[in-house]
Amino acid sequence: MGNSLMLPRTGGGLYEYKLAGTAPIASPSVPLQGRIAFSAVHVVCDPFAEAEPLLGAAIDWQTTMAYRHHLWTLGLGVAEAMDTAQRGMGLDWVRAKELIGLSLKEANSVQGKIACGAGTDQLLPGPQVTIDEVIRAYEEQCEYIESRGGQVILMASRALAAAAKSPEDYERVYGTILRQASRPVILHWLGDMFDPALAGYWGERNVDAAMDVCLRIIHAHQDKVDGIKISLLDADKEVQMRRKLPNGVRMYTGDDFNYPDLILGDEQGYSHALLGIFDAIAPVAAAAIHALDQGDAAQYRALFDPTVPLSRHIFRRPTYAYKTGIVYMAYLNGHQSHFRMLGGAEGARSILHLAELFTLADQAGLLAQPELAVHRMKRVLALAGIE
Template sequence: MTDFTLLDAAGTVTTAPVNPAPGYSKPSSALSARTAFAASHVIPHAWADNTPGQPAEIDWDTTLAFRHHVWSWGLGVADAMDTAQRNMGLDAAATRELIRRSAAEAETVGGALVVGVNTDHVDDAVISIEQIIDAYTEQLHTAEDAGAGVVLMCSRHLARAASSAADYERVYSAVLEAASTPVVLHWLGEAFDPELRGYFGASDWRTASDTVVRIIEASGGRVSGIKMSLLNAESEISVRRRLHEGCTMFTGDDFNYVGLIAGDEQGHSDALLGAFAAVAPSASAAIQALDAGDAARFHSILEPTEALSRQIFATPTFYYKTGVAFLSWLNGHQPAFSMVGGLQSARSLPHLSEIVRLANASGALERPELAAARWNGLLALNGVTA
């Protein structure tokens, strides 16, 4: 079996043996110990004009096949969210089409699906509070009409326009009032999007969480859960303990998800993670272990993937989408390592090499021989050989 060629930041080349695939089995029944969604990426046509600023030309067959891959492992799909390059190359028309197509595919297999609702179809950088409400509501109705569950994403427009926590409460109250079914809120931290600094009216998460809890409590049951993506386990646990019964905490913490999903004596988080798109078989196998009452196996499967996820989501964190698409390519889910907006260039070869090493070590490579051939070939194309 061919070894992996590895490259470090100093240009030093080493090799590592290719580990066999872990051989996880797909679940024979629905996962029950935890609810888990994988926030999934989009795959463009490799021949399309995938350059910065150009409209997204999606390879729909391959993109939707990836969602079926996620569903086949018993996970739900979280679509049209930041992993799908919202505000980083996925334009409004492609977003609407992605929601429509994914909802139709989910119906064919009974797959769980939630989709992101935002205000990003509005071109103007600055709009009024009333216009923000209208923009959110427009996307909300688009998602509901498609038959998808809703994740109410953070809005850059709202971050610019809001002058106080009261403005956030006003907007969310109006949008939730328009929802026909309960929605999941999304609190995305500035590591993922620097324009969202101070979201919910404060830079300190403790103060901002008071606003979040008020929004949830005032919603009259229209909030079914919240996904927290602050990369701060303390903040998530704190808010989780304040949620009323029936309101779910979905961890979006790609640094600390193992302990948060495992939980403590006061509860646990379910999952809505970009990392789970990269390691869907491992995530499924770990939750299957919890279903069987084997917490030790849960940890032994999932803990090694956390180091991999930390590399994928390393600073600048908003380029993590590159690592998700890279692993999708290594695992044979797409024919080329290409991304909307040319974002495959956002990470260096040494960064990608470390992803390869950690994926190999953690059992995240579904087809290790293919991964080795593709990675070593990419290095060779760039003049790097063992």
């Protein structure tokens, strides 16, 4: 099938791209130890479902579960029903419940690490929503997860962002939910670059002021907080907050631009990981953290650093479209037979974007079966009129 293909270039025309010939990364065969590493994982839609993509979430459950088992075999944890799974962007609470229930059952069958997103997406955000309704929505989802033995990731709420009038509203909501939690939860601060509806979260537009509100909540309920994932794409802010966390509360980086430095850490600490990009770079992520476990920081950097250009590309503005690149990587690597997504989101990125993703994945050693990846890239190019 060959090791080259014609790819489109910006401004028009084609150029020949020859694959780098980088051998796929070998996955570790022992559990990861030094860092907790969750992958926020995608779902695979059912391309044969009768439901129109814009109207319903039809999921291929078998292939979706198979991908979670793939991550568990690498030693990674699964962060289920998060924004990477198109939560609130194609995946509603009804389907999320089914997804969470199935994933918890599968995790138990192999002792796989898993935590599940609890939000308020039963509610349509707007001025009609009350704080009490936000609390009840969170309670319903947390109870569903915990009643099945799962750990909760308390996701940021669009409904709360729309209903809250002050930081005190956030403190009331989070305080109520945390007091009821049966085991420590992971909080999630998702920046508005990922979801514009979350602008001004914690009741403050200024990031430092918002951080102060969040830290007050954590300090007041630290026995119920496992850690916090922040996704602000600002390494300095993450380190600043990490150093202010109470003892025993972890920082989980959600920074898909700066994760190698943040996970490696400094003389004052390090971040664990809860990252969407780990879905796309799972074998390298597992191998890099294993190298760190062995005290080999040079190998850690050699593995991780080439993935950063790919991650920055996948998460480029508009950042919320990153899920398209995540699923495209799964398609290129043979984890699913098609490039279709909930809500038709496979069309959220241009053919130029996907072509550059292909080259960056190749250069990072992330094309597990290069000939298959070339064949599938050519299929997608043909659909765009490039043959």
